[in-house]
Amino acid sequence: MSNALLKVKNLHARADGKDILKGLDIEVQPGEVHAIMGPNGSGKSTFGNVIAGRESFEVTEGQIEYLGKDLLELSTEERACEGIFLAFQYPVEIPGVNNTYFLKTALNSIRRYRGEPELDSMEFLKLVKRKLSVLHLKDDLLKRAVNEGFSGGEKKRNEIFQMAVLEPKLAILDETDSGLDIDSLKAVADGVNRLRSEDRAIVVVTHYQRLLEYIVPDRVHVLADGKIVRSGGKELALQLEEQGYGWVQSA
Amino acid sequence: MSLYEQAVALAPVDRLVWASQWRQQAISALQSVSLPSARDEDWKYTTLRSLERAQLVTAPRQASNDAVSLPASFAGRTLVFVDGHYDTSLSDSSAIDDLDVTALSAIESDPQFDNWLGKLPEGNAESLATLNTAMMTDGVLVRVGATVADPIAVVFLSNGSTERALPSSFVRNIIQAESGAGVSIVEFHASATAGKSLSHSWTQLNVEKGATVELSRMYAHGEAAQLVTRLDAELAASSTLRLHNLDVGGKLTRHDINVELKGEGANLLIGGAYVADGRSHIDQHHRVDHRVPNCTSNDVFRGVVAGKGRAVFNAKAIVHPGADGTEAHQNNANLMLSRDSEVDTKPELQIHADDVKCSHGATIGQLDETAMFYLRTRAIAEADARALLTEGFCTEALQTITDESTRVWFTQALATKLRGQST
Incomplete structure (x- = not known):
């Protein structure tokens, strides 16, 4: 018996009429940090989208068990309420929707689902101000529309900020390092590291080893053509960096 | 019954007696016009055919306090009209004592309003304006000579009916901002009781040199109400008009907005949002005339159509010969949430001058x-x-309302509508 937080077995998924995941297996325990690495087109982003429940991705075979439940039975928002968080590779700009209002709606949806009392505006503001200071973000972020006019770095930091407020059990960071300069990368990694805890698992999906210097994973998996083709410790990431993906794909 | 017969039967000749001359002129003008039809270019998408067979009647003029649902956060004075008649008990007593703001029915001696009430547009397309002058019972007069700190809300409530006859009301509003004055006014139109009704309102606005007027209008009638409005504004040199429209109710709505930019350096903003859901039909017709150089106009509308809702947007800016240095922009963006909904949008520019900056989309x-x-x-x-998402999309067009308590009121009304919206 395992007490796995997430157990994915033989996962097949397709989008736009194309098979992308072709038998993916992975198991994540609470408190662990996993990295999924792979070349472009290997199915990395599809993995995050399928776990989060995007309807345009169709699961054709396999199972996903999360906290002992059949994840595929749950809607996107139910998954979020159950503690799944996806940090987007391209966070969406939502003009006209205030960041604070958006986050308060999100947090209160989760609290309602769990039978906890909703936070009023004052309580919520106190909470977010605390989280902002931890992530070294400015207050004015709260007054702006969601991601509108944010720089690439601000968008990614805003994703981690949302994660800090929503406190998920399983966070999937989809190429959170892409498009970041070294300072932003460090800030994002620092934010993620502060959120590591015994009962929270984090899956870092990335093309490059660079981010893993700052967020050190417990396990590294290599994804190629829709399957995990190799798994190992953190040293696997370094090996990939030196030898390239060709080495595992031909293996 | 023809419009003329209806007017003869129903015109409130004992009201606003100082305006009798204009009322009689309008009644006789109705002999030669009929309701607009699809043959009139400006009425291509909106039909008033149901009015042809309707028998207009006056409405009961009563409403409860609950019907005046202004948010507690709204900071201004309030005047309330029920079925076209000023209601003292529902209004702030302070509002009417003020010389700046009054109900037309409270005016006793002839106010010399020939310029306002004597204006009768011609033709079938304008026949409801003529009917308004024949049938008007009351309205608000706002005449300000300085900057007024708090906004003024004018509430128009209509009672509905499930009987065959159609309760109708006709109001006329006159707003005059004298040189250098500044004022923020809200027109709030809603149903006092459910059922069908016809409300017509005509607002005339004069913004003199250097004056600033912010007029924000919300229409939140019940789902069987019909509403036709007209607004005529004239802007003098270096004056500013910020006009906002929010449509969140009604079965059939038609707005005609006509603005003349007559003095150099005048600025016009027309902004707004509409939600046409269920079976509602909302038609915006705007015409902006740039008559002199160096004026600006911006017309920015956002709309949501859902269910079997239909929206029409036709905004025309005309840059007349000699109006060089004009800046005129029009933008209408729509979200369509259902297959059965429809949008007909046509921003138009006619440019007869040089060195202009114009765009439409x-x-x-x-x-x-x-x-x-x-x-x-x-x-x-x-x-x-x-x-x-729909709220975020629409709300941007209301962010240009500068009076904060009005902006909060309008954005919340929009949010409430969209959250309960039927698709």
Whole structure:
């Protein structure tokens, strides 16, 4: 018996009429940090989208068990309420929707689902101000529309900020390092590291080893053509960096 | 019954007696006009055919306090009209004592309003304006000579009926901002009771040199109400008019907005949002005339259509010969949430001058799937996510309301409508 937080077995998924995941297996325990690495087109982003429940991705075979439940039975928002968080590779700009209002709606949806009392505006503001200071973000972020006019770095930091407020059990960071300069990368990694805890698992999906210097994973998996083709410790990431993906794909 | 017969039967000749001359002139003018039809270019998409057979009657003039649902946060004075008649008990007593703001019915001696009430547009397309002058019972007069700190709300309530006859009301509003004055006014139109009704309102506005007027109008009638409005504004040199329209109710709505930019350096903003859901039909017709150089006009509308709702947007800016240095922009963007909804949008520019900066654009789109997914991954349920996105989309066109308590009121009314919206 395992007490796995997430157990994915033989996962097949397709989008736009194309098979992308072709038998993916992975198991994540609470408190662990996993990295999924792979070349472009290997199915990395599809993995995050399928776990989060995007309807345009169709699961054709396999199972996903999360906290002992059949994840595929749950809607996107139910998954979020159950503690799944996806940090987007391209966070969406939502003009006209205030960041604070958006986050308060999100947090209160989760609290309602769990039978906890909703936070009023004052309580919520106190909470977010605390989280902002931890992530070294400015207050004015709260007054702006969601991601509108944010720089690439601000968008990614805003994703981690949302994660800090929503406190998920399983966070999937989809190429959170892409498009970041070294300072932003460090800030994002620092934010993620502060959120590591015994009962929270984090899956870092990335093309490059660079981010893993700052967020050190417990396990590294290599994804190629829709399957995990190799798994190992953190040293696997370094090996990939030196030898390239060709080495595992031909293996 | 023809419009003329209706007017003869129903015109309130004992009201506003100082305006009798104009009322009689309008009644006789009705002999030679009929309701606009699809043959009139400006009425291509909106029909008033149901009025042809309707028998107009006066409405009961009574409403409860609950019907005046202004938010507690609204900071201004309030005047209330029920079925076209000023209601002292529902209004702030302070409002009427003020020389700046009064009900037309409170005016006793002839106020010499020939310029306002003597104006009768001709032709079938304008026949309801003529009917207004024949049938008007009351309205508000705002005449300010300085800057007024708090906004003024004018509430128009209409009672509905399920009987055959159609309760109708006709109001006339006159707003005059004298040189250098500044004022913020809200017109709030709603149903006092459910059922069908016809409300016509005509607002005339004069913004003198250097004056600034902010006029924000909300229409939140019940689903069987019909509403036709007209607004005529004249802007003198270096004056500013910020006009906002929010449509969140009604079965049939038609707005005609005509603005003349007559003095150099005048600025006009027309902004607004509409939600046409269920079976509602909302038609915006705007005409802006740039008569002199160096004026600006911006017309920015956002709309949501859902269910079997239909929206019409036709905004025309005419840059007359000699109006060099004009800046005129029009933009209408729509979200279509259902297959059975319809949008007919036509921003138009006619340019007869040189050295102008003009643009127009219209879009019709659907909700962005990625944005919906993004919100749902943040635990926001599908219906709430849809409401949040549509709200964000529309609300931008109301952010230009500068009076804060008005802006909050309007954006909240829009949010409430979108959250309960039927698709």
